[in-house]
Amino acid sequence: MTADSTTLPNGLSVEEARAEAERACELDRAHVFHSWSAQKKLTPMTVTAADGCYLWDGEGNRLLDFSSQMVNTNIGHQHPKVVAAIRDQAAKLCTIAPPHVNAARSEAARLIAERTPGELNRIFFTNGGADANEHAVRMARLHTGRHKVMARYRSYHGGTDLAINLTGDPRRWPNDRGADGVVHFHGPFLYRSQFHAETEAQECDRALEHLAQTIAFEGPDTIAAIILESVPGTPGIMVPPPGYMAGVRELCDRFGIVFIADEVMSGFGRTGKWFAIEHADGPVVPDLITFAKGVNSGYVPLGGVAIAPHIAATFDERAFPGGLTYSGHPLATAAAVATITAMSEEGIVENAAEIGARVLGPGLRELAQRHPSIGEVRGLGVFWALELVRDRRTREPLAPYGGTSPAMNEVVAAARAAGLLLYVNFNRLHIVPPCTISEAEAKEGLTILDETLTVADAHTV
Numbered sequence: 001m002t003a004d005s006t007t008l009p010n011g012l013s014v015e016e017a018r019a020e021a022e023r024a025c026e027l028d029r030a031h032v033f034h035s036w037s038a039q040k041k042l043t044p045m046t047v048t049a050a051d052g053c054y055l056w057d058g059e060g061n062r063l064l065d066f067s068s069q070m071v072n073t074n075i076g077h078q079h080p081k082v083v084a085a086i087r088d089q090a091a092k093l094c095t096i097a098p099p100h101v102n103a104a105r106s107e108a109a110r111l112i113a114e115r116t117p118g119e120l121n122r123i124f125f126t127n128g129g130a131d132a133n134e135h136a137v138r139m140a141r142l143h144t145g146r147h148k149v150m151a152r153y154r155s156y157h158g159g160t161d162l163a164i165n166l167t168g169d170p171r172r173w174p175n176d177r178g179a180d181g182v183v184h185f186h187g188p189f190l191y192r193s194q195f196h197a198e199t200e201a202q203e204c205d206r207a208l209e210h211l212a213q214t215i216a217f218e219g220p221d222t223i224a225a226i227i228l229e230s231v232p233g234t235p236g237i238m239v240p241p242p243g244y245m246a247g248v249r250e251l252c253d254r255f256g257i258v259f260i261a262d263e264v265m266s267g268f269g270r271t272g273k274w275f276a277i278e279h280a281d282g283p284v285v286p287d288l289i290t291f292a293k294g295v296n297s298g299y300v301p302l303g304g305v306a307i308a309p310h311i312a313a314t315f316d317e318r319a320f321p322g323g324l325t326y327s328g329h330p331l332a333t334a335a336a337v338a339t340i341t342a343m344s345e346e347g348i349v350e351n352a353a354e355i356g357a358r359v360l361g362p363g364l365r366e367l368a369q370r371h372p373s374i375g376e377v378r379g380l381g382v383f384w385a386l387e388l389v390r391d392r393r394t395r396e397p398l399a400p401y402g403g404t405s406p407a408m409n410e411v412v413a414a415a416r417a418a419g420l421l422l423y424v425n426f427n428r429l430h431i432v433p434p435c436t437i438s439e440a441e442a443k444e445g446l447t448i449l450d451e452t453l454t455v456a457d458a459h460t461v
Helices: 014-031 080-092 103-115 129-144 161-166 170-175 200-218 244-255 309-315 330-345 348-370 406-417 439-457
Strands: 047-051 054-057 062-065 122-126 148-152 182-185 223-229 258-262 288-291 303-307 374-380 383-391 423-425 428-431
Touching: 014 047, 062 439, 080 330, 103 122, 103 303, 103 330, 122 129, 129 148, 129 161, 129 223, 129 258, 129 288, 129 303, 129 309, 148 200, 161 170, 182 200, 200 223, 200 244, 223 244, 244 258, 303 309, 330 348, 348 374, 348 383, 348 439, 383 406, 406 439, 428 439
Parallel strands: 148 182, 148 223, 223 258, 258 288
Antiparallel strands: 047 054, 054 062, 122 303, 288 303, 374 383, 383 428, 423 428
């Protein structure tokens, strides 16, 4: 889809943007080492401008961003209030060491603490989600005096050493030596049930029984923490069945295990609530919540841990042995203050819930009725996944677990050619636009997706 005018939102002409993109791409291929990639196989897209729910590639084509990049631009691209806050903070105080108080960090901590469930009102800031999970596990281990941590298969917790060990998907395999005290278990996922369940209630009960047995076999007194994504994101947006998170909370309470809710991807409006764990039946309050991404939409790198009083008290007289040079960086926390304030004032979390319930959810389920390549639709708010399959009866995925396929590559290419940028993992299309998306933009994306899925349908049996 070609740009509507000869000038992009950042003021560059299409010709200027193309020249800039050509130079940027040349330098990228010469000098940039990309993550999670075989370097010589890459043909990365250059982005020259972004605004709201759209971005522009190096050729001047406008794309509707149904990926939110790495599912982090919850407030959309270039939100003027956040851009202004970063600019104002840079003029006031660009950086300061973590031991010193700065106003942006203090206010960001207050705003986050106001929105966490229960009394998780102490905030430790990090640079992103992986190191938030690293520090949360460290807190849990020191608090309990135990070492083992339990994490589910089909999970993602970050790319640093411990976080990748916690992860339950194939990115762990080349990095894991099985020596960091991590024990994996199966979480609930009815569509591909490990428990031969036929209903959500069965899946919940059997998943909790499996977890209880694993705790028993590992030795409850050896387990420091259970870490769970409140709604697993990258592994497939698998919304837990009713009662599951409450059941995990009960098991943690029974055995003195710290419950860590990873809200790095699912937090700050993504599911239509400030934190995804709020969807659980009854009040389920974890001991620690990790966050990043949507806290300031990634405008400046930021993550953190929200800490319950009994965990924080462990370090009242005992030094916490952790920290980062840029913990609570003024530019990052000023962006968080502006983001959270704008989300509150503009009803952005409510918009995510409304768009999900009224447009995306019904629209995606309607697509599933017409396209045999869709095996299942799952999600909440602006956090959805389409499970693409070759055969609905056998549920054979359109790409293998841990890999891709020519069919999936064709689908992604067709979507991009039609003006839609998707987030893709294995055989799934993740429908994860900014929380600010309008009804018209959501319907535009669904229309393009409808056309694109005919490519996937051609690979079904």
